[in-house]
Amino acid sequence: MNEIEKEQTVSANERMILDIVRRSKGLARSAIAGQTNLTQQSVHRIIDHLVKLEFLQLGEPIIQGRGQPSPHVSLNPEAFFSIGVSLNTDDMSVSLVNFCGETLLEENIPFAPVKRLETQAWLKALLERWCQQNPSIESRIVGVGFAMTGYFIKEKGHIRPPDPLFDWSGVDLQAELEALLGWPVILINNATTGAIGEAFHGAGLTYQTFGYLSFNFGFGGGIVIDGEPFFGAYGNAGEIGRIFTTEEAPQRPALSMLIKALARQGIDVPSVAKLKTQFDPTWPGVAEWVEQTTPYFLRAINALRGVIDPDAIVLGGEIPKSLAHMLLDSLERCGMTSSQDISVWPQMIVSELKGDSATLGAALQPLRQTFFRK
């Protein structure tokens, strides 16, 4: 490199300023100091440093009122890159994001990712191809966020996925992937990465503390506290499926259950992904399913309210937007009754993010962790 060597250590105040720039998607340099507890001069110097490191870039001065115009500050999208992987029962997707968190490349595995080594070989080959086709990125990749479905267990780096992914259990997956890929790997539950995507690009821009409910083949969730994803003791925080007993599980709002209900009505939806694209709220069975699952949905919400009392609850995962709104309407009709005081409710939000938020969040986590507010 003939450029300035990129330090990957960023001080707390530098991170704070990077996060302010990120959240506002670029702003006048002079508008930053007011959002910090630093003086204008300190902010000036910090930004100067971050520009020298090529983390930030200065644009045209903006004339907004009196006084000397202040240059526009924005993230340098090329400063760093990060890779996200999301592994589901029947699918795996991989993406590359830039320093702004924008997805540049995305690809799905062409076979079911049930065999661990076969899947890893495909992943390795894909990333090598990406690096060859984009030679500038290789040295600037900060790490890999690897999201998968399943519960973390006591052994560090191990996960217990659902049955079809049995081959992925019993190994220190984090260590294995780091050895394979040569980058730092963060292993995360894929409901939490959905929440991370939301924290970076969605509800997180408005709310500091929120719960994320991930409607997929199963029903899970993630937690964001003060803008940071919360993992809990073993990384299973937000795995709200735990509140249902074995008998109750079939009635929880998992999309697999809706697909079954639709099948009983003669409507064949082959996968959760297809459900998202083809969903029609007037299909027979949909209204009934919503009605029937609402008490269990409410219970999940009340678990979030009772335990963390969030600012907001975001409905995400792979749920069709119109279905999410049906669930919220049904909740209203139920009167949102709980046994106790019901006066303070979190904001209920349907996720606005495009694409696979689990893969996105997985890719964002290495970036967040290294460069943005902690």
Next chain:
Amino acid sequence: MNEIEKEQTVSANERMILDIVRRSKGLARSAIAGQTNLTQQSVHRIIDHLVKLEFLQLGEPIIQGRGQPSPHVSLNPEAFFSIGVSLNTDDMSVSLVNFCGETLLEENIPFAPVKRLETQAWLKALLERWCQQNPSIESRIVGVGFAMTGYFIKEKGHIRPPDPLFDWSGVDLQAELEALLGWPVILINNATTGAIGEAFHGAGLTYQTFGYLSFNFGFGGGIVIDGEPFFGAYGNAGEIGRIFTTEEAPQRPALSMLIKALARQGIDVPSVAKLKTQFDPTWPGVAEWVEQTTPYFLRAINALRGVIDPDAIVLGGEIPKSLAHMLLDSLERCGMTSSQDISVWPQMIVSELKGDSATLGAALQPLRQTFFRK
């Protein structure tokens, strides 16, 4: 004061060191640096400063091995004091703690605290008496932690208590109490203060992130994350009662429900306080109540597990210890079944704290907030 004026602002590193000394209940000065990311020299200087401020005191040098003996460092118990109040439906208790968090004075109100102004007048008179009888403390009281039962609502400083305490709603209680008492007042839910007591003196010495279940007349709880009490958006975090519907509420593990069940068996227990002192696990009806309430208890635990995945869950409040153990045994017999993976369980702990942990925690919070690790 002819002593050095006591600054109430403590830097982050000073707070860290105060917290290390507090947790270890005193230790050799040389044993501190290893628990920080600071050098021995920096720790030395910081402790020097804290000793000059009379927050810490040096004791006899301790000879443990080779090398120059290192003086014993401990909190100066007289450095500061704090007041805690816990208001329940039928009782109010007030306590004074010293800088070590030890309760020095404690008193219960001799009448039901239903009338707000009458109760406040009694409290004001009590604190004035305490200050007169202990003239040295007045100038060193950092604040008042005011814990009460009820839900916080959107209006700042307001709370919605259960019906008998109706008179306490509809006002900015925090502002009112600050005006009355002349000290900073922190208004907290009394299940959270129980968790704070546990964080300071109990499970918090071992576990960083835990859930606290408070068995009282009702059934509530509090959350501690990374050693800090977590309040949530409105201060209602941990209010686990929300997970039960109106129909389910009578079966939740609230001690009032046990008292009712005992009454049906002809055993008259006049109050929750009496239950704690008189409880006999062989009373008829107890085993049945435990059996019947266990699924609801399990659901509360699974809500905590699902949402925050804690290191530990502490059973506290006013539950008799033997009853808490019966609940845990019953949980074991149920197989702790949930619909999903059940391999990672938090440590289940019965609180070992003596006295009223809600009042204790209320008193501790102003101290914690000002002087100990954040």
Next chain:
DNA sequence: ACAAATACTAAACTTAGTTTGTAATAATAT
């Protein structure tokens, strides 16, 4: 007695901020 280990003390240095002061720029009032 003496070397090794450990802790204390002190001074110089470093980092990352604040404070203070000045210059530049552009909107606004006259």
Next chain:
DNA sequence: ATATTATTACAAACTAAGTTTAGTATTTGT
């Protein structure tokens, strides 16, 4: 047009809080 004024940029001295370096003191083990 010109002076005024608010806002921002830039620069140097200062400050707070740590680290680094180096020497000193005290005890243990041989």
